[in-house]
Amino acid sequence: MEARSLAARRGPGGARPFAVLRAHAGAWSLIAVIVALPIFYGIKDLSSGYQAGVMGSHAIINHDLSKLGGNLVQGISNGAIWALIAIGYTLVYGIIELINFAHGDLFMIGTFVSVGLWATFGLTLATGTLGLVGGLLVVLILAMLISGSLNVLIERVAYRPLRNAPKLAPLITAVGFSFILQNVGLLWRGGSPQGVTDLLRQNQTVFHISGVAVHRADLLSVGTAIPLVLGLGWFISRTRSGRAMRATAQDPEAAQLMGINVDSTISLTFLLGGMLAGAAGLIYALYETNVWYFQGFEAGLIAFTAAVMGGIGNVRGAVLGGFIIGIIQQLSDSRLGPQWTEAVVFGYLIVIMVLRPRGLLGEETREAG
Amino acid sequence: MLRKTVGSCLALGAVVALGACGSSSSTSSTSGSSGSTSGTVDIYSSLPLVGASTAQTKPMVNGIKLALDEAHGKAGNFDVKYTSLNDATAQAGQWEAGQCATDARTAVGDPATVYYIGEFNSGCTEVSLPILNQAAIPQVSPANTLVGITTDEPGHLPGEPDKYYPTGQRTYLRIVPRDTIQSAADLQAMKDAGCTKVAVANDKEAYGAGLATQLELGKDKYGLTITSNTGIDPKQPNFRSYASTIKGEGADCFFFAGIVSNGAVQLTKDVNAALPTAKIFGADGVCTGSYTNEKEGGVPASIDPLIECTVATLNLASLPGGDKFLTAYKAKYGDANPDPYAIYGYEVMKLGLDTIAGLGDQGNDKAAVLKALFATKNRKSVLGTYGFDQNGDTTLKAYGLYKVGPDGNPLFFKALYPSSTSG
Numbered sequence: 001m002e003a004r005s006l007a008a009r010r011g012p013g014g015a016r017p018f019a020v021l022r023a024h025a026g027a028w029s030l031i032a033v034i035v036a037l038p039i040f041y042g043i044k045d046l047s048s049g050y051q052a053g054v055m056g057s058h059a060i061i062n063h064d065l066s067k068l069g070g071n072l073v074q075g076i077s078n079g080a081i082w083a084l085i086a087i088g089y090t091l092v093y094g095i096i097e098l099i100n101f102a103h104g105d106l107f108m109i110g111t112f113v114s115v116g117l118w119a120t121f122g123l124t125l126a127t128g129t130l131g132l133v134g135g136l137l138v139v140l141i142l143a144m145l146i147s148g149s150l151n152v153l154i155e156r157v158a159y160r161p162l163r164n165a166p167k168l169a170p171l172i173t174a175v176g177f178s179f180i181l182q183n184v185g186l187l188w189r190g191g192s193p194q195g196v197t198d199l200l201r202q203n204q205t206v207f208h209i210s211g212v213a214v215h216r217a218d219l220l221s222v223g224t225a226i227p228l229v230l231g232l233g234w235f236i237s238r239t240r241s242g243r244a245m246r247a248t249a250q251d252p253e254a255a256q257l258m259g260i261n262v263d264s265t266i267s268l269t270f271l272l273g274g275m276l277a278g279a280a281g282l283i284y285a286l287y288e289t290n291v292w293y294f295q296g297f298e299a300g301l302i303a304f305t306a307a308v309m310g311g312i313g314n315v316r317g318a319v320l321g322g323f324i325i326g327i328i329q330q331l332s333d334s335r336l337g338p339q340w341t342e343a344v345v346f347g348y349l350i351v352i353m354v355l356r357p358r359g360l361l362g363e364e365t366r367e368a369g
Numbered sequence: 370m371l372r373k374t375v376g377s378c379l380a381l382g383a384v385v386a387l388g389a390c391g392s393s394s395s396t397s398s399t400s401g402s403s404g405s406t407s408g409t410v411d412i413y414s415s416l417p418l419v420g421a422s423t424a425q426t427k428p429m430v431n432g433i434k435l436a437l438d439e440a441h442g443k444a445g446n447f448d449v450k451y452t453s454l455n456d457a458t459a460q461a462g463q464w465e466a467g468q469c470a471t472d473a474r475t476a477v478g479d480p481a482t483v484y485y486i487g488e489f490n491s492g493c494t495e496v497s498l499p500i501l502n503q504a505a506i507p508q509v510s511p512a513n514t515l516v517g518i519t520t521d522e523p524g525h526l527p528g529e530p531d532k533y534y535p536t537g538q539r540t541y542l543r544i545v546p547r548d549t550i551q552s553a554a555d556l557q558a559m560k561d562a563g564c565t566k567v568a569v570a571n572d573k574e575a576y577g578a579g580l581a582t583q584l585e586l587g588k589d590k591y592g593l594t595i596t597s598n599t600g601i602d603p604k605q606p607n608f609r610s611y612a613s614t615i616k617g618e619g620a621d622c623f624f625f626a627g628i629v630s631n632g633a634v635q636l637t638k639d640v641n642a643a644l645p646t647a648k649i650f651g652a653d654g655v656c657t658g659s660y661t662n663e664k665e666g667g668v669p670a671s672i673d674p675l676i677e678c679t680v681a682t683l684n685l686a687s688l689p690g691g692d693k694f695l696t697a698y699k700a701k702y703g704d705a706n707p708d709p710y711a712i713y714g715y716e717v718m719k720l721g722l723d724t725i726a727g728l729g730d731q732g733n734d735k736a737a738v739l740k741a742l743f744a745t746k747n748r749k750s751v752l753g754t755y756g757f758d759q760n761g762d763t764t765l766k767a768y769g770l771y772k773v774g775p776d777g778n779p780l781f782f783k784a785l786y787p788s789s790t791s792g
Binding site for chain 2: 050051052053054055059070074186190191192193194195198203284287288289290294295298299330333334337338339
């Protein structure tokens with residue numbers, strides 16, 4: 001680990017010209033890679049046009065950017081959900097360098113809790129606006145608290161006893177907990193995807209921007225995720241507990257010597273990650289209007305990819321990664337077909353990793369040097 | 370502290386154990402008998418008994434048991450031991466190839482097996498049929514419609530149907546008309562509804578992809594345009610991109626070829642949001658309450674008026690013996706309006722029992738049962754009068770068109786006798 005770090009410090013005049021070239025080319029190449037798809041389809045829509053509908057037997061061909069705009073809006077709202085989940089991965093990795101494989105399934109439990117709670121509170125399509133907003137706000141808070149507490153419990157049972165064990169041990173317990181949560185979900189709501197009430201009528205258009213429709217689902221997703229991310233950022237940078245989290249992430253032993261309770265700080269990190277997963281769970285249920293015990297596996301994989309793409313351990317990177325993946329998914333779904341989406345997303349990840357192994361906003365972690 | 374940790378782990382272990390209980394299972398029943406017997410014959414059914422398809426398969430099993438009860442658990446002089454196998458797993462939420470093979474091997478391993486009922490999903494039968502064929506066990510499906518299982522009509526895949534019969538001898542029959550007929554009925558229904566441009570989505574399973582192919586093959590005969598035939602990924606959380614794509618294609622109707630557990634509800638919701646006036650069609654894979662009834666996890670009630678679907682069952686009350694079946698079903702299960710597949714379960718068991726009984730002392734000889742099944746002609750049944758052709762296909766040709774009733778479940782609308790099939 002140290003040798004690798006030292007080699008990297010040799011600089012432009014060192015013995016690894018390829019690495020230097022990659023370092024310089026990397027920034028521009030990254031930008032080019034990230035914007036390649038939107039620019040390509042933007043030019044294509046303007047020059048060749050796209051079929052916007054059919055009138056009689058004639059196709060309506062438009063030459064504008066509204067289709068691309070629609071893809072971007074939906075991509076951002078999808079990406080906001082991935083970002084909230086990705087933060088959980090990145091927080092935990094940043095502080096104890098563990099890939100918490102159970103996190104995606106915790107998000108699934110958050111979804112199930114949310115749906116259960118709104119049914120308990122009697123929220124239906126007939127509920128008035130004020131009742132719905134108030135009810136969902138209570139559901140959001142409870143779902144966040146329940147998911148956060150569950151995450152703390154998981155840390156207490158499955159990870160803390162293994163703090164000094166080989167790194168493979170907590171990784172295996174994380175995988176184990178992932179399966180346990182999946183089984184809980186399976187028992188809870190069965191093995192098939194289930195539709196849930198579209199409480200917010202999420203497909204209703206709220207307004208248009210230059211011909212691009214913005215739906216309730218888009219506002220819900222972004223409008224909930226951004227304040228939560230900003231709040232988390234404020235908490236980490238401005239509060240005493242946040243500073244303790246950063247100190248523990250940097251050097252747990254030194255932090256302990258400085259009087260920081262490392263165990264409590266790690267528990268707090270799991271609480272925050274779990275709370276965001278709970279919030280993502282509610283947004284997901286309202287946004288997708290269907291729930292499934294296996295949704296956490298899929299979402300976890302995407303969110304983990306977002307965290308790695310953004311630079312694991314970096315909160316802003318996780319958010320950026322979430323938005324980028326959301327947009328890539330939408331563009332691929334809409335232009336290439338959903339059967340190609342996973343290949344495209346992971347193709348992007350590979351290119352970004354090759355050009356910048358630490359991810360877009362990655363910082364050097366204790367393990368990476 | 371250690372005690373607390375161990376306690377938590379034990380609790381979690383219990384949760385896992387409970388989870389495991391949700392996987393496949395089987396139930397056996399041997400109805401009481403009186404009088405002299407020549408021994409026992411074993412009958413198995415293999416159907417998905419967990420997941421969204423249970424809205425269709427549980428009534429089907431009820432129908433099977435009802436027929437057995439009416440026969441007092443006997444077929445001629447033989448006592449009948451019936452075992453209901455589950456070809457689905459809780460984890461998959463639907464049929465699973467490994468479970469289909471396990472069920473078939475269970476029947477093969479029982480020397481008293483003379484009749485195998487199954488399966489519901491054509492993809493599952495693709496797995497079980499070669500296994501049962503090698504053991505020469507007669508297999509009768511109450512629901513499979515995939516063309517390639519029995520014929521090489523247009524739409525079959527390379528190697529079909531011969532690859533399912535490694536012995537070269539036919540051992541499979543079905544009591545529902547195949548997809549060449551069902552697709553023609555669907556095309557007829559869409560034409561009657563005023564559709565001109567139809568977007569088709571399929572779930573990429575043998576049944577869904579096969580039915581979608583049949584629709585494409587037959588569209589010209591009904592003057593319809595298929596704007597696209599897309600294989601969807603059932604695991605997708607939403608299908609908004611697909612919906613906006615078919616909106617751009619100018620589709621005025623939408624058809625889903627697949628089963629409920631493969632994303633049918635979400636897909637329909639997203640298509641309806643993009644094309645609010647488009648009529649929505651489906652076949653027997655979705656013609657059930659778990660798709661049409663919001664209270665059972667189906668589509669919102671506001672979409673119901675747009676939905677039409679086909680099942681081979683016609684108006685039960687108008688069929689010979691239909692009223693009697695409905696009365697008996699209600700008396701036993703308390704349901705006056707069972708899923709259309711209940712009657713198929715009833716008939717498939719009755720066919721087996723009658724065939725075994727008709728063979729006298731040879732009723733425990735599976736080869737004799739197979740021969741007698743293929744020789745069935747002009748059988749008067751609750752489905753109407755039918756027989757089997759040399760491929761094992763039923764001679765029935767009619768499909769029932771269903772709309773959604775006030776209770777949210779499919780309700781018989783009219784019978785369709787398609788004038789020309791896609792094949």
